[in-house]
Amino acid sequence: MYRELRAWSFIEDVVDRLVAKMGRKMHRYATAIDVVQQKLADTFNSLVKDIRPNPLAAKGNIALILRRNREVLDVQKTIVKYRKEVIDRIQRDIGKQHEVFPNIVGSYVFMFHHHFDVLEYRVISVRLSDTLRLADHLLGLQDPSLGVQRQGLKMLEYAHKESMACIEYCQEALDNEIVSTSPRIDTEIRLHQIQFGLVAKAIRSKLSQSGVPQESELSSSDDDAIEAKLNTVSEICEHYPDSHKSFMASATEFGQLLKRESVVTDNLRIPGVNADEAREVEKVWSQYEVGHLKVCTRSHPFSATTFAQGCPECGKKVMTEKEVYQHTSAHLFEDRFLEAMRKIGKE
Numbered sequence: 001m002y003r004e005l006r007a008w009s010f011i012e013d014v015v016d017r018l019v020a021k022m023g024r025k026m027h028r029y030a031t032a033i034d035v036v037q038q039k040l041a042d043t044f045n046s047l048v049k050d051i052r053p054n055p056l057a058a059k060g061n062i063a064l065i066l067r068r069n070r071e072v073l074d075v076q077k078t079i080v081k082y083r084k085e086v087i088d089r090i091q092r093d094i095g096k097q098h099e100v101f102p103n104i105v106g107s108y109v110f111m112f113h114h115h116f117d118v119l120e121y122r123v124i125s126v127r128l129s130d131t132l133r134l135a136d137h138l139l140g141l142q143d144p145s146l147g148v149q150r151q152g153l154k155m156l157e158y159a160h161k162e163s164m165a166c167i168e169y170c171q172e173a174l175d176n177e178i179v180s181t182s183p184r185i186d187t188e189i190r191l192h193q194i195q196f197g198l199v200a201k202a203i204r205s206k207l208s209q210s211g212v213p214q215e216s217e218l219s220s221s222d223d224d225a226i227e228a229k230l231n232t233v234s235e236i237c238e239h240y241p242d243s244h245k246s247f248m249a250s251a252t253e254f255g256q257l258l259k260r261e262s263v264v265t266d267n268l269r270i271p272g273v274n275a276d277e278a279r280e281v282e283k284v285w286s287q288y289e290v291g292h293l294k295v296c297t298r299s300h301p302f303s304a305t306t307f308a309q310g311c312p313e314c315g316k317k318v319m320t321e322k323e324v325y326q327h328t329s330a331h332l333f334e335d336r337f338l339e340a341m342r343k344i345g346k347e
Contacts, residue, residue, distance in 0.1 A: 023285030053143035083116035121192040
């Protein structure tokens with residue numbers, strides 16, 4: 001018995017330290033995305049000045065574009081590599097140990113794989129936004145040979161394929177029922193999926209205007225699908241008003257863009273997902289204090305000292321105004337019914 005307790009204490013300490021390590025890495029990569037996003041914004045004007053709209057400069061222009069993408073692609077590759085080689089391995093090994101020693105190794109539901117999914121969607125979003133901005137600039141340049149214009153169209157075609165693939169990529173994550181145990185992760189993935197849908201829609205419309213044949217025409221079903229996803233996001237946000245304010249703001253902004261298709265098509269500016277509250281939580285993960293491991297009812301491990309308000313994955317769900325009204329109305333009806341029955345009993 002003593003050996004089992006000692007082994008359990010040792011395993012718990014190991015899990016605690018691994019959670020701390022993964023939490024700090026998550027914040028570090030989230031910060032790296034912010035840095036590369038700012039760098040892309042700061043260097044955009046100097047880049048476009050170096051692009052020369054003439055046929056002799058084609059190779060040089062392509063080299064500039066590829067060099068610009070290199071750093072953001074490196075960040076994405078690093079995130080994917082860490083998720084695959086470290087996070088997935090840790091989660092898999094602890095899961096196997098629990099199967100062999102269920103009385104010693106606890107059952108944990110780690111959300112870090114999905115946190116890193118979100119990080120990957122963020123960095124893809126940054127890269128796609130920059131690609132669209134640059135492509136739109138190239139299409140507007142005066143090049144008699146049409147070289148830079150063709151390059152801009154190629155960039156849009158590639159971005160369209162990638163955004164369509166990302167819609168499916170997000171859906172694969174959402175199909176995992178574990179994702180729904182973390183409303184914050186679930187909502188951000190849904191918003192990125194909507195954003196990728198808007199990007200694909202805008203690019204298709206732009207390519208069509210530029211005379212590039214499309215495999216499928218834009219239809220109202222595209223809008224209906226995006227609108228349905230927006231309604232789902234809004235419903236989740238209403239249940240988590242404190243932690244989902246920025247997500248609700250993004251949902252509202254995306255909904256407005258959906259109704260103003262011409263604006264989106266003209267400048268290809270699709271806003272990113274506002275994740276202010278999520279970024280604040282990621283910052284707290286970087287301050288994780290070991291020695292206070294706690295597991296919530298959904299088996300999420302976290303530091304009870306660092307997250308004194310409770311599990312950072314579960315959040316605090318509240319009833320919506322509609323649900324409060326329905327609940328109150330039901331009680332009022334029951335009270336009136338009981339009162340009526342009492343009167344009948346007295347007669």
